[in-house]
Amino acid sequence: xxxxxxxxxxxxxxxxxxxxxxxxxxxxxxxxxxxxxxxxxxxxxxxxxxxxxxxxxxxxxxxxxxxxxxxxxxxxxxxxxxxxxxxxxxxxxxxxxxxxxxxxxxxxxxxxxxxxxxxxxxxxxxxxxxxxxxxxxxxxxxxxxxxxxxxxxxxxxxxxxxxxxxxxxxxxxxxxxxxxxxxxxxxxxxxxxxxxxxxxxxxxxxxxxxxxxxxxxxxxxxxxxxxxxxxxxxxxxxxxxxxxxxxxxxxxxxxxxxxxxxxxxxxxxxxxxxxxxxxxxxxxxxxxxxxxxxxxxxxxxxxxxxxxxxxxxxxxxxxxxxxxxxxxxxxxxxxxxxxxxxxxxxxxxxxxxxxxxxxxxxxxxxxxxxxxxxxxxxxxxxxxxxxxxxxxxxxxxxxxxxxxxxxxxxxxxxxxxxxxxxxxxxxxxxxxxxxxxxxxxxxxxxxxxxxxxxxxxxxxxxxxxxxxxxxxxxxxxxxxxxxxxxxxxxxxxx
Numbered sequence: 001x002x003x004x005x006x007x008x009x010x011x012x013x014x015x016x017x018x019x020x021x022x023x024x025x026x027x028x029x030x031x032x033x034x035x036x037x038x039x040x041x042x043x044x045x046x047x048x049x050x051x052x053x054x055x056x057x058x059x060x061x062x063x064x065x066x067x068x069x070x071x072x073x074x075x076x077x078x079x080x081x082x083x084x085x086x087x088x089x090x091x092x093x094x095x096x097x098x099x100x101x102x103x104x105x106x107x108x109x110x111x112x113x114x115x116x117x118x119x120x121x122x123x124x125x126x127x128x129x130x131x132x133x134x135x136x137x138x139x140x141x142x143x144x145x146x147x148x149x150x151x152x153x154x155x156x157x158x159x160x161x162x163x164x165x166x167x168x169x170x171x172x173x174x175x176x177x178x179x180x181x182x183x184x185x186x187x188x189x190x191x192x193x194x195x196x197x198x199x200x201x202x203x204x205x206x207x208x209x210x211x212x213x214x215x216x217x218x219x220x221x222x223x224x225x226x227x228x229x230x231x232x233x234x235x236x237x238x239x240x241x242x243x244x245x246x247x248x249x250x251x252x253x254x255x256x257x258x259x260x261x262x263x264x265x266x267x268x269x270x271x272x273x274x275x276x277x278x279x280x281x282x283x284x285x286x287x288x289x290x291x292x293x294x295x296x297x298x299x300x301x302x303x304x305x306x307x308x309x310x311x312x313x314x315x316x317x318x319x320x321x322x323x324x325x326x327x328x329x330x331x332x333x334x335x336x337x338x339x340x341x342x343x344x345x346x347x348x349x350x351x352x353x354x355x356x357x358x359x360x361x362x363x364x365x366x367x368x369x370x371x372x373x374x375x376x377x378x379x380x381x382x383x384x385x386x387x388x389x390x391x392x393x394x395x396x397x398x399x400x401x402x403x404x405x406x407x408x409x410x411x412x413x414x415x416x417x418x419x420x421x422x423x424x425x426x427x428x429x430x431x432x433x434x435x436x437x438x439x440x441x442x443x444x445x446x447x448x449x450x451x452x453x454x455x456x457x458x459x460x461x462x463x464x465x466x467x468x469x470x471x472x473x474x475x476x477x478x479x480x481x482x483x484x485x486x487x488x489x490x491x492x493x494x
Contacts, residue, residue, distance in 0.1 A: 011074055012056050015049040103384030103414035105438040113464060113472035120464040121332060121376075122474065124157035124164045127428025127446035127460075130205065131182050132172040137205075139451065139483045146450050147185065149482055153449045153460055154189045156477055160462045164191070167428040167446055168203025168339075168380030174227035179234035196240035199326050199334065202231055203380040203429060207318075207340040209350050218275055218286045221313075224343035225273065228314035232258065233265055236321070244325040246362050247305055254321055257305065264307055267297040268314065315343065319356070323363045326378075331467040333370045335363065337379040339407060351405045353381030353429070355413055364416050367423075374422040374469045381407045381429050382445060383414055386436045392455065405430070417441040422469030431484070433457045435473075442471050452481020 116122070129150050130136050132143055157164055171178035183193065191198055207227045236243075237258045244251040258265070276289040290312070298312040306317045318338055327334035337355055344350035355363075367375055385406065407413060417423060418439035425443045432454050433447035447453035449460055458476040465471050 008056050012049070012052045015052055019046055019049055103410055103417075103438055105384045105386050105414075105436045105443060107386045107388045107434055108437045108442075110435050110442070110463075110471050110473045113474060116474070117464065117466070120466045120472075122160070122162045123426075123463045123465060124161035125167070125426050125444060125446045125461055125463060126153060126157060126164060126449050127167040127380075127426075128169040128203065128205075128431055128448035128450065129166070129182070130169055130172045130448065130450045131178050131185070133175060133177040133181065136172050136450070137209075141450065141482060145482055147181075149450055149459070149479060151185060151189065153477060153479055154186065154191065156479070157460060157462070158189060158191055158197070160475060162197070164198045165378055165426050166198060166200040167378055167426050168201050169205040169428060169448075170200060170203070171206050173209060174202075174206045174230055176230050176234060179230055183234065183238070193235065193238050194240060196242065199336065199378060200235070201336045201378050201380060202318075202338060202340055204340050204344075204351055204353065206231060207315075207338075208342065208344050218288050221315075221343045222273060222275055222288060225313050225315050228318050229265070229268060229272075232314055232317065233269070237262075237265075240326075242327065244328070245321040246323060246325070246366065247320070251325065252305070254324065261301055261304065261307060264294075264297045264301060264312075267294055273313070315341075319358070322359055323366060325366065327376075329373075331373055332376060332465075333366070333373045334376045334378070335366055337363065337377065339379045339381040352408055353379075353406070354408045355379075356409070357412075360409065360412050360416065363413075367416065367420060372422075372467075374424070374465065374467050375420055376465065377417075377423065377425045379425070379427050381405070381410075382427055383407060383410050383417070383425065383443060384436075384438060386434065389432065389434060414438060422467075424465055424469065424471055430454075433461070435471075440469075442469070444471070448481060448483075449479075450481055451483035452479075454484050456480065456484065 130138070130141075130146065131150060132141070132146055135142050136146060154164070170182055186193065186198060193200075208224055209227075236254055239255050241253055241255055243254045245254050245257075271291040271293040273294065274289050274291070275286050277286055294312070295309075298307040298309060301307055302309070306312075306320055311317075311320075319341055322336065322338040322341075324336045324338075325333070326336050337359060339353035339355055341356045341359065342352070342354050344352070363377075383406070417425065418441070421440050423441040425438075425441060426446065427443070428446045428448070430445070431448040431451050432445055434445045436443045436445070444463070446461075447457060447459050452459050457480070459479045459481045460477045462474040462476075463471055464474050
């Protein structure tokens with residue numbers, strides 16, 4: 001009997017230790033810790049811990065066989081995990097990943113060059129700016145500090161590169177104010193978006209970040225759609241005219257299409273979708289409601305690709321718009337991808353990425369038509385993890401996290417990349433700078449401009465790419481960001 005009670009007490013204590021770990025270890029400040037506690041997984045574990053504590057007390061009053069209570073105490077957290085993991089933590093296509101395996105890639109040393117050839121494409125790679133209108137979510141960095149490091153990095157980059165690649169998380173919460181701040185900032189540096197020197201894609205902070213618990217998928221879809229609306233109206237409506245989206249009838253200019261539906265976007269801003277609660281089977285269900293004005297406006301564009309009666313959400317347009325061709329000449333084909341296609345359900349899975357079947361198939365079609373040109377790809381989430389990075393993150397107790405937050409359908413995308421002879425991929429997301437190889441494809445991971453590199457490297461870099469797909473490192477920036485400090489066992493990942 002005594003052993004049963006001891007096991008029960010240990011099990012309850014272990015559950016509460018897990019709760020404390022989830023709430024504090026993964027977060028950088030108390031404000032985010034509270035929000036993290038309200039995410040779905042932690043909420044289930046907290047609920048299980050509370051019930052287990054109650055059952056532990058009840059066990060002392062069970063005279064016949066208290067082991068039933070012990071089974072309940074141990075089974076509750078296991079049940080919470082089994083309920084949640086298949087739907088949120090693990091990718092939907094987990095079994096396919098197990099069959100195909102993870103993308104096989106390893107870190108490489110790209111050649112350093114001081115000579116500049118006018119025939120090469122000179123690229124500045126900047127990622128994860130996290131421009132905020134108050135303080136950043138992840139480290140409470142104030143607005144003025146963030147603006148200063150971003151401004152300095154842009155100024156340094158534009159003097160050394162023909163084009164600037166910004167691979168997502170440009171804003172911190174995807175708000176209209178943050179996008180307006182970004183546009184003002186690049187304009188002040190002589191880099192207006194319309195000029196075509198800046199190539200940018202959205203990240204999860206721009207499109208799919210959940211900052212607090214919101215029960216009901218409709219609420220997260222509304223938040224996702226609002227961020228998509230902000231990105232469309234602030235960025236894509238001002239994008240260079242050569243940005244093209246692939247449709248069944250051929251390539252269509254993104255900006256021209258959006259200008260043709262400007263009236264609908266104006267109506268959306270004045271009469272946005274809303275959440276409504278309806279009774280279903282004795283319980284309340286949250287659904288998305290559409291104002292009559294918005295429905296009427298959508299009906300005026302039935303002859304266009306978007307909006308229509310079936311597709312009038314803003315995130316549905318982004319699904320149609322990507323992959324997006326940003327440059328198409330006789331030497332290079334630059335393609336941008338949206339790896340934030342899914343609306344998240346909680347903070348925990350708002351960091352996941354997915355390209356989706358349609359986007360991957362369209363990307364494959366574009367690359368097959370690339371001919372002898374060098375294909376350059378921009379996306380936010382990392383395609384795979386080199387073993388060197390996994391080993392380094394294991395020392396930081398973050399190995400599971402960096403694996404979990406990769407692309408859900410990375411193996412499908414990597415399979416196509418492995419067939420390309422001349423391809424360079426730029427991405428961000430994890431605030432780690434490294435260069436790797438996947439087949440013949442070069443993969444360049446950018447650190448965060450604002451936070452820096454988790455391993456103490458510079459916060460951005462300049463690259464030269466020739467039409468044969470060869471990449472040289474011209475220069476790493478002198479900046480290191482303002483959040484990550486260089487550890488004593490400094491590890492530089494090249």
